[in-house]
Amino acid sequence: MSILARYFSKSDLDEIKTAVGEAESKTSAEIVPYFAESSHHYKEWVWFAAFLLGGVFGSAFYTIQTLYGIVWGGESFFAILSVWIGAVIGLTIATVFPKIRISLVSRNAKQYFVDLRAKEAFLDEEVFRTKSRTGILIYISFYEHFVRVLPDKEIARVVPKSEWSEAVRLIIEGMKSGKKKEGIVSSILFCGDLLKKYNIQREKDDKNEISNEIRDGGKLM
Template identity: 85%
Template structure:
């Protein structure tokens, strides 16, 4: 099952695609919505889970000895064993359950991988392949709730970077309020109005240079 059909109904996808067509009818730009379930697998952070759980079990063992007077023969062996058991348990849990693992990842690390994957998507989808370099990638990373808007160089030259903040905000708020489709549609239509505001007008011989199909970035977790 693709991530698009997992997160959106057919009517949702049709509305998003229709919004792309409507926004593009007002401007020379080509808007490319790209969905990724996540921008990285974050499997490296399973080792942090192992470290933290090992520490917890080690401290628990020490506390039981120190404050409750529990005494075993071979205490050192059991102390080391408790740390190893905790570490293996932490590694297993965080490796098997992505939703737990991602909570160990810093915001800066998530932003790094989202930025990297968005740039890769821009190139993979050939958003630069327009006559006047007027493509726009709207990159949506569902698991992280992060969004990036990457305009090609001609649009970036005309539209200030800060103007895209509202497009990002509409999608993020939609995801947080469980209204993903509404937020995405509003964001795409906003992009159309923004480009019209900056006079990036549709040309008489305008062609649909990039398909309006929604891109499925697949599953990484």
């Protein structure tokens, strides 16, 4: 199942696509919505889970032995074995359950991978491929709950970076309240109004240079 079909109904996608057309009708900009289930696989963190649970099992073995004075016979062997058992369990859990794995990842690491993937998506989708360099990528990464708005250089030159925070907020609030589609539509329409405010005018010979279709970033985890 595609990302789009998993998170949205066909009518939801149609409304988002219509919002893109409506926003673009006010300006010469091209708005590209891009949805990714995750921005990285985070498989490196399975080793952290192994280390973490190995430490927990080893500490538990040592605590039980110390508190209760239990003599196992070959304590060193059992201590090492407990660490290995914990490590294998941690490795297995983090591999099988991506949501547990991602919960171990720091916010800064998530931001790094989201920023990196958003920039890659900007290039992959050729958002820069407009006559006046007026493309905008709206990048949404569902697992990380992060949103990025990347304007091309002509829009970035005119519109202050701080202005895009409202576009991000609308999407985040929509996700938190269970109204993903409504938040995305509101954000796209806001972008159209914002560009109009900063006089990114629709030109007389304006053409739809980039398709209004919503991009499916696929699943990395």
